[in-house]
Amino acid sequence: MKKLASGILLVLSTIAHSQSLTQTIKGQITDEQSGSPIIGATVQILGSSPPMGGITDVDGFFKIEKVPIGRQTLGISYLGYESITIPDILVGAGKEVVMNAKLIESLQQLDEVVVTSENQEKGQPRNELATISAISLGMDEISRFPATFDDPARAALTYAGVQTGGDDLLNEIVIRGNSPKGILWRLEGVEIPNPNHFTAIGSSAGGISMLSNNMLANSDFFTGAFPAQYGNATSGIFDLQLRQGNFDNHEHAIQAGLLGVAAASEGPLSKSKRASYLFNYRYSTLALLTELGLDILGEEEDITFQDLSYKVRIPTKKLGSFSFWGLGGRNTYQFIPNESSDNWENDVESQNTGAAGVTNVFYVNEDSFFETIISGSYNQLMSNYDSLDVLTLESSDFIETQMRFSTYFNHKFSARHTMRVGTVLSRLGYNLSNTYWNRQERQFVTPLDEDDHAGFYQVFGNWQYRTSDQFTLNSGLHFSHFAINGKTYVEPRLGFKWDRGSHIISGGIGMHSRMETIALYTARQYLEDGSYVQNNKDLGFTQAFHSALGFEKMLKPKLRFKAEVYYQHLFNVPIWPNDTTSDYRLLTFSTLNTLDGYTTDELANDGTGKNYGVELTLEKFLTNGFYMLSTASLYRSKYTGSDGVERSTQFDGGYIYNFLTGKEFKVGKSGNNTLSLNGKLIFAGGKRQAPINIVASINEGHTIYRYDENYDLKLDGYFRMDFGISYRKNRKRTTSVISLDIQNLTQRENEFFRYYNVGQRRIESDSQVSFFPNLSYRIEF
Template identity: 80%
Template sequence: MKQTTLGIIFLSIAIISFSQSLTQTVKGQITDEQSGAPIIGATVQILEINPPLGAITDINGYYRIENVPIGRQTVGISYLGYEPITIPNILVGSGKEVVLDAELIESLHHLDEVVVTAIDQEKGQPKNELATVSAISLGMDEISRFPATFNDPARAALMFAGVQTGGDDLLNEIVIRGNSPKGILWRMEGVEIPNPNHFTSIGSSAGGISMLSNNMLANSDFFTGAFPAQYGNATSGIFDLQLRQGNFEKHEHTAQLGLLGVAAASEGPVAKGSRSSYLVNYRYSTLALLTELGLNILGDQEDITFQDLSFKVKVPTKKLGSFSFWGLGGKNTYQFLPNRSIGEWENESEEQRLGVAGITNVVYVSDDSYFETILSGSFNQITNKYDSLEMLTYDEEDFAESQVRFSTYFNHKFSPRHTIRIGTIFSRLSYDLTNVYWDRDREEYVTPLDENDHSGFYQGFANWQFRTSDQFTINTGLHFSHFALNGKSYLEPRMGFKWDRKTYIISGGIGLHSRMETVALYTARQYLEGGTFVQNNKDLGFTQAFHSALGFEKMLKPKLRFKAEVYYQYLFNVPVWPTQNTSDYSLLTFSALNTFDGYTPDELANDGTGRNYGLELTLEKFLTKGFYMLSTASLYKSLYTGADGVERSTQFDGGYIYNFLAGKEYRVGKNGNNSISINGKFIFAGGKRQAPINVSASINDGHTVYRFEDNYELKLDGYFRMDFGISYRKNKKRTTSVISLDIQNVTQRENEFFRYYNVGARRIASDTQVSFFPNLSYRLEF
């Protein structure tokens, strides 16, 4: 009888244990947004569950909530004297703990009681408190949901208003408000870094595949205009990337296998009880895996490999503040293999190496003041070689650049109304640039680049935030830049405001901005008779831009947000061809505003201008009952003036962009522990522009001849692309596994890339982009 009773008890326990819903821990730190100081005694609650769960922050602002049910959760944070916030749709899984940090804004009117309500007004707001307009926070959870982004921030940005592809679906190049992609600035952990993409080129801001991993990134800011004074050396957009802190209490790991390669990540405490942590991610890939599956994306004669590594180690101390050691490195190769059996004698190869490492120190000198200091170093090298006996062409490039940067700023909160931030950035730019090619006309080798030297780039900024009330905030500031190579200096005033009426928000910003050209352009040589040379562009100035933007935002419902923004940008001091040097319309209509990368040894002048203006609309339904939706529409003009003084459309002047994204999550399995996510999006945009083709001249000359006097009047067919993604997430007691399939261009539409004259067919033909690109992957968290 006793054995029977005991057996029933154990069986009951087993049944109860098996039927229990899985849970996880949610933890993090709550700080003051303006001063960065930890908030002691703040209340953190898991809303919309019964019974309620919550915690109070400790002396260092940390909290810990255990036994949180897996799935989507809403977190409410409040503290007496501060404005409460609600953070919705936090994905809680069984494989890894959730680290959720947040910042609160001190209220100008101290209330006796604070009630937390679940209004998602804070969702998507930029992390930088000095940003007021044309900025959004990129959430890593959202990026992973967007189909065909391949966890790439640049590809994810295509869904935001005013952003479109650069014209090549194999690259993650983006055009923001009609600006050249060259004007984009990449930052990591608060400091400028080289272009963090594989398969890039000199002067480019993009590449084929991002070196960044969603295993490493925290929520990061993306700017499309009117940047705060803290940012310099950008005219079109900014990616301000932040690496998250590893779990300082528990070791956790991630493994991933996909058609684009394999990856592994690990994180955990460095020393028990010290709140120090490490986080590291490594990825290796070869696109040959796609070929093995019959998807001949690259062709039989091309070979591509790439790998990258990123890490962050954070070590807090008692007296010297916290230290973070972080870095990113990547290497990739490309090779075209000629088929000798059919007489091909064309060789092409490319190799790229990039490394970035830094140390960040944040130290508090009082409860309201802190210094952030960053010392970083970076190295990037691009080597290209092209050799063709058929074309009698030889071109070899070796561009190596390294940068050492020292950045520091002081942040002080005088009161809830007044906060200042003052800082400087010192950059030592070293370069070893070589380019040799065979000149067929002169029948000799020419060396337009052979430079090994260094120079300095110095920046300073000052920001003042003034809150006239809980509703109205003004951010003003100055940014200063000086380029030691040619002595050019720029002083750029900026101002922004935000009027938060709780039921709606009006925001705006104006300011001057500038962007330097690649060092290769400043140092390139033009050879004269007798073997001497001149560096035509050593004194070339920066491209400058005046930005203005005005925005309106309203919550139509608690989970439905509408945004509208109008903008006007005037660009000046743009490099163009000097009018006195040519009568060739291909040169007279040239402007750096139409370029993606590269350099020239020929003389340029800062005589060009440009204008961008438009209207952007966004309707976003936050994730509710498993469903979310994002719809954006943009109407815009992008114009430029070259050396001939005629205002024309830029090649990016498509006129309109419409994006639609929607997805649905279904909870499945016993107790709803697992989920299926289905996501789809489509992009519809006006086509890029190019010069019309002179058909009669093309017939006579036997190759494509363009009418450059009408440059960019020809508009290519409209761009349309539909992407699809599906994933299955399975939670077990200590692991989470995700299998997903992402397909870019699921309808296999062949979008027009450019037009040319087909001599053999005696007609105008079009080259098209990649019609289909899938990625199947499996991810395990434990």
């Protein structure tokens, strides 16, 4: 009988254990201004019964064990600091949760600190110098939002003022009517090349991101009025951060989907020193299937890509912490017609991209630290296009290298005053070649053949002044110098945030600038005697004045309303010189309408532009498994070319509306598993192009556009519905997720551009991709 009773108790114990899966939450709490660890801070799992929590140690680290899986809210408090809460933390059985946070020192002497859920950290940027037009992209959100495909750029489409660049095959985004070329990509605090597969020279986008959300920590996304720390951007900034690997336990993940097969691993290098590693590798599923003998695309096409990213962090006692990080990607596209093909063109494109660096954070004392980064990058784009249909042959090989030394010093004088000053020294190397067959002159032309380097130097200073717990003022200055032509830019910045308790008012103004691609500055135009000139070597940067004013209010717990109005004036924009042509295609040209590429023709910094609008956001934080995000934007985007006429840019759609919602259901006998349904709607005004001259098109036998009315024609409005469904299953030591994401569920054919069909003798439209699914399976252990 005793053996039977013992057996029953054992079974019941096992069942009870299986019904209460748990995991560990850990992290580090630091001072927001100085970066120093906060010792003795209280960290609690809000709403837990019995109460669960921990206290930070001498290095600011905490650990809370046996936290029930599911969504949890973290409350953090410390005497003399403002308390915060971090809601909706997803706790799974397969991986420990690392949650780092920063506290702001209070200017009032507090007798007692009470943790509440009012001061939400959700969506607040990591950079404490940002006051407006900035959000934090959470990696949980990127994986939750439908049809993002683990891509930060596609995830940004959900937020106010952001829309697609006009081609759903690419992750191009338009921010407040600006060209996507004005976006800056940063990784681990330093500028990097465009981190996307299948890109083009001068582009900021591509088909697939090289960075997986397996690697990313919460990262900042800016849509305007950037702090003085940032330069070389006029449209937006992705300031991406790689997360730290688990320094206590080894954890792994394997993921397979229609886009790629990936493996990730992380763990301790030295538990006593909290040293860790983290890496992720991915290989194209299409390429893998082709190697196995399954030709999905057909014999004429071949698509291959792979990428690797890593971070190794090694803290030391005397020299601070060192992080060794990197990102690399390769991809190839080939179209080679077979003997029976009607398409007599051969197109081969390939890309090799890499960035690596070492970051050192050294604390002088509890109020001061240096952050120093030495990095290098390499970006090669090769193409070869051969067509018998149009009798052309073109080949190019663009190689750009960047060596950077970046450092800044941060000092907290008091709870009111913080200073940050720094510099970025860049050596921009380039080896650029481009050759094509000129049919008219029946000879090869080489518009690019350059192998050299140039310097780009930046210096910045920020001063943060807090008059009270409610009002913060950030002022700064950014200085840039481009050695290739000696151009210098001085850019003052100013931002404020006023927390009235019931609502927040914020604002920012500043000057900003952005260089063109190196190929544009070095391109050659050949003269009749065989000599050449570099028309654009002295071309300046595009400059922009940004201003924005914002209002934010919590309407009720976990329901936030935000509004922003903005005005941007762009000047020194490269356009066609106004006295050299009567061709309206050139008279209406502006780089504000370009997506990539370069030109050998002479340009002048005489163009202007402006963007203005209002953005509204209503966000329901995740509550009882339900969340909602609704954004609406009304805007205009204008430019002036060399003819002096103000026109709409091609991105002047006029309006954007996004609606995102989702619901999580606890399923299974013990409620340990989760079924998630997510949906997104996008309504936006169509892009613009020149109207078609029907009579001239009929007479000439091909499409003739009316460039004297450039961008007057507005394409049909853009509509897209995305859908995602996933099932998360937690076991004792593993978490598995199967998910299906569908882009453009309704298969709507959004207009790409219009043209004249000679055979049909009518105007027709080419459409964007109508439907794209991605099925994937992931296991964490």
